[in-house]
Amino acid sequence: MMNKPEIITSRTNKKIKDASSLLSSRERKKTGLFICEGARLCADAAQNGVEIEQLFITEKAADTYREAFCSLGKAAKQTFFIDESAAEKLSDTASSQNIFCVCRKKNDPRSFESKGFYLLTDNVQSPDNLGALARSSEAFGAAGLIVCSGCDIYSPKALRASMGALLRFPVFVRESCAEAARELKKLGFSVFGSVPDKNALDVRFAEKGEKTALIIGNEGAGISEETKKECAGFVTIPMAGRAESLNAAAAGAVLLWEFTGRNDMYGGFYGKHS
Amino acid sequence: MMNKPEIITSRTNKKIKDASSLLSSRERKKTGLFICEGARLCADAAQNGVEIEQLFITEKAADTYREAFCSLGKAAKQTFFIDESAAEKLSDTASSQNIFCVCRKKNDPRSFESKGFYLLTDNVQSPDNLGALARSSEAFGAAGLIVCSGCDIYSPKALRASMGALLRFPVFVRESCAEAARELKKLGFSVFGSVPDKNALDVRFAEKGEKTALIIGNEGAGISEETKKECAGFVTIPMAGRAESLNAAAAGAVLLWEFTGRNDMYGGFYGKHS
Numbered sequence: 001m002m003n004k005p006e007i008i009t010s011r012t013n014k015k016i017k018d019a020s021s022l023l024s025s026r027e028r029k030k031t032g033l034f035i036c037e038g039a040r041l042c043a044d045a046a047q048n049g050v051e052i053e054q055l056f057i058t059e060k061a062a063d064t065y066r067e068a069f070c071s072l073g074k075a076a077k078q079t080f081f082i083d084e085s086a087a088e089k090l091s092d093t094a095s096s097q098n099i100f101c102v103c104r105k106k107n108d109p110r111s112f113e114s115k116g117f118y119l120l121t122d123n124v125q126s127p128d129n130l131g132a133l134a135r136s137s138e139a140f141g142a143a144g145l146i147v148c149s150g151c152d153i154y155s156p157k158a159l160r161a162s163m164g165a166l167l168r169f170p171v172f173v174r175e176s177c178a179e180a181a182r183e184l185k186k187l188g189f190s191v192f193g194s195v196p197d198k199n200a201l202d203v204r205f206a207e208k209g210e211k212t213a214l215i216i217g218n219e220g221a222g223i224s225e226e227t228k229k230e231c232a233g234f235v236t237i238p239m240a241g242r243a244e245s246l247n248a249a250a251a252g253a254v255l256l257w258e259f260t261g262r263n264d265m266y267g268g269f270y271g272k273h274s
Numbered sequence: 275m276m277n278k279p280e281i282i283t284s285r286t287n288k289k290i291k292d293a294s295s296l297l298s299s300r301e302r303k304k305t306g307l308f309i310c311e312g313a314r315l316c317a318d319a320a321q322n323g324v325e326i327e328q329l330f331i332t333e334k335a336a337d338t339y340r341e342a343f344c345s346l347g348k349a350a351k352q353t354f355f356i357d358e359s360a361a362e363k364l365s366d367t368a369s370s371q372n373i374f375c376v377c378r379k380k381n382d383p384r385s386f387e388s389k390g391f392y393l394l395t396d397n398v399q400s401p402d403n404l405g406a407l408a409r410s411s412e413a414f415g416a417a418g419l420i421v422c423s424g425c426d427i428y429s430p431k432a433l434r435a436s437m438g439a440l441l442r443f444p445v446f447v448r449e450s451c452a453e454a455a456r457e458l459k460k461l462g463f464s465v466f467g468s469v470p471d472k473n474a475l476d477v478r479f480a481e482k483g484e485k486t487a488l489i490i491g492n493e494g495a496g497i498s499e500e501t502k503k504e505c506a507g508f509v510t511i512p513m514a515g516r517a518e519s520l521n522a523a524a525a526g527a528v529l530l531w532e533f534t535g536r537n538d539m540y541g542g543f544y545g546k547h548s
Binding site: 128131132135136138139140141161163204237238239240244245246247249250251252253254257261262 | 525
């Protein structure tokens with residue numbers, strides 16, 4: 001039986017200040033901790049082996065999200081009831097569920113799978129794009145996502161946009177995308193870059209082998225020159241009209257669909273097109 | 275030759291206040307005006323027959339974006355130089371280019387095309403999603419986008435996320451998605467709903483006729499019951515893993531790709547799959 005939690009009624013309380021500092025990526029880097037907001041995301045963390053240091057929750061939220069409260073209360077090392085002003089200080093959303101966990105960052109999965117499809121992001125900056133790419137990678141059965149610099153995978157916005165996929169799914173963090181590409185190549189993977197360039201290979205005709213990786217570049221600058229040198233080739237999504245490019249998350253979804261969901265995952269219904 | 279523009283050096287100036295009020299959708303509704311920010315977006319407006327009432331620009335931006343300044347100066351009924359504090363008041367971005375146009379909302383295109391692919395959004399709320407869907411619709415050669423309630427197409431965030439597609443591309447605004455679906459059906463279009471439901475028709479097997487429309491629903495609630503009644507059928511994107519759904523913009527990109535880009539636009543390379 002859990003003891004009656006301590007009640008925090010001040011937004012200047014040290015524990016609240018420490019937890020809210022995790023809304024900044026610098027503090028997350030320094031401490032190795034991050035903050036999860038919302039019943040669903042906190043539950044995703046708990047169910048996926050993420051260590052939960054602290055649970056902060058308003059009494060009302062504990063009542064509303066009773067089930068989440070019980071399981072998180074068991075998983076967390078410490079539980080605190082907080083009032084709404086403290087909750088506001090921890091929240092990154094417009095309408096908060098007033099339930100927060102301070103978690104320890106996960107270790108990377110030990111190693112890459114010996115086959116499958118990997119998506120790499122080379123300095124993708126937008127947390128919305130990163131989150132959506134993680135969500136699509138999971139939905140289309142990729143083997144994993146390799147996030148190379150750019151947006152922090154523990155950004156509250158990215159976690160939300162991923163609907164928890166960043167916590168559930170095999171996500172690797174690397175400083176250098178070129179280095180990650182070399183790692184994959186050593187394992188026998190073919191590494192392709194995606195580019196908005198009519199002269200690149202139409203993605204429909206790309207070989208969809210069982211050891212393939214694809215790089216999505218930065219929203220403005222695309223794939224870095226250093227990373228491009230590691231690519232076996234470049235694929236593109238043909239476009240009409242005056243559009244010059246797609247949003248990174250939209251392009252990623254279509255590429256994932258072509259390389260995994262559409263072709264292999266369901267028994268390659270249409271056969272290999274290449 | 276343009277006269278030397280009036281210079282506004284106060285953020286409380288009435289013209290600045292009126293223009294900045296257009297950052298709110300209520301004021302946009304009341305006045306029939308909207309505000310564009312950035313050299314590229316303003317140029318997109320001017321090049322696509324949008325009436326430009328006022329151009330606001332800092333002297334530095336006029337120098338940096340000389341070409342845009344010249345053509346916008348010609349297009350705009352009035353031009354004002356502003357200082358940086360006034361620019362800050364007009365800006366919706368973190369790092370502004372300090373160039374703004376107050377524009378008159380466009381009229382809807384007169385009527386639907388007699389064939390092609392239409393994407394409908396039924397109460398899509400996120401400006402990022404709406405913008406990305408417009409961008410993907412244009413990129414994949416859809417005939418147009420029909421925005422039914424939800425996010426205002428003139429939201430500064432939506433305009434930015436669309437990279438101007440909301441201004442370039444045939445976009446229709448409708449109150450009721452069910453009513454828009456009926457309009458299309460009268461013209462002989464097949465109207466499908468997209469749903470995250472394993473029992474719906476796998477999008478790969480859906481008939482890709484030349485008069486097809488597809489509805490993307492609200493991010494949380496999906497397609498409304500009223501709108502569902504107008505659908506000839508429901509398609510879905512098969513998913514793996516624990517993902518329950520895709521981000522609306524990601525799902526929209528894949529569906530657009532399947533219905534237009536992948537199949538018809540390039541001569542139906544793979545033939546009809548259904």
